[in-house]
Amino acid sequence: ELTKVANRRDSHSQSNYFLKIAQQSSTPLSLISFDADNFKAVNDTLGHDMGDKVLVKLAVISTSMMRDTDVIGRVGGEEFLILLPNIDKAKAIEIANRLVETIAKYDWSQISPNLHQTISAGVASYTNETELSPLLLKADKALYSAKAAGRNCVKAE
Template identity: 40%
Template sequence: MSLALMGAVLGLVLPAAAMSDVIDRLTLERDLDSLTETLNRRAFERMAGRRVADRRSYPLALIAFDIDNFKSINDRYGHAAGDAVLRQFAAILRAAVREKDVVARIGGEEFVLLLPGADDKFAYQIAERLRIVLESSRFNEIEATLRVTTSAGIARHRPGETVGALLARADHLLYAAKRAGRNRVVTEPSGQTWDAPELDIV
């Protein structure tokens, strides 16, 4: 049943305020990934489409993250440990975002962060900061000597580009980071490099 139809049905039996609360809760449950409490892929694509359509969002950057060697973590320590890693990285992402940013888990161990109003330097420093914070994190479920790391790819939105095409390019750069050895951030060629961010801005 669609939310619109459900709203019509609920309107027959609930006061307006109660109906609004129910609809809000159902919408939230539909849009959130239950494990990490970030947006799911469908909600991300909808929200990202709105940012792409808003000229005030530009420049617009998308960062794609993937937890390195995640299958090995699950295989060695169990799915509870893998879930703990996903929840912790999601918490790191949520703590870093601005109100206008969009963060989502789009599948497995892959997350995305859409940054409206972000130039190349800002997007790179955000991605590098998040990479460093995860690498420095420790998990009770995993031995202390194991570092959990992430690879990231950053793509700039191009005029007329769809959300799907932007995501595909960010994924391509993400897997370039994987091929280059993991635990790094790869950006589109620009001929410029930037210093890593100071950790006290986390």
């Protein structure tokens, strides 16, 4: 409700649907898993109300950058999942890099003075997964790689 994007259950349901299509038609499917860097510090120093405003703005920015056929979902506290049907890994990496850059360049002081928010993103693409969970795991591993690489970047699995 807060971010006006799909929730975890809906995101996973649509992911399963897109995975079936990719399997049946041999079309690409990519996922971008991203989350807000150092988000706990936002809640701790600025309060949960400001944290909520950051989450809403992340949803608005990511939604404005995607196609109507893409699905943006909030799947955890500050974690989002973007489903990119008919997008291969190289293009998904481009999209994720644009998203990371756009969020880093956004004027966050509109929400709170001295606020600067970034995200880390992980990209995974369907290869031959028969179920959703290994594909989500690839995206999560890529996201953790981005965080380990210093945040505010994209890594792919």
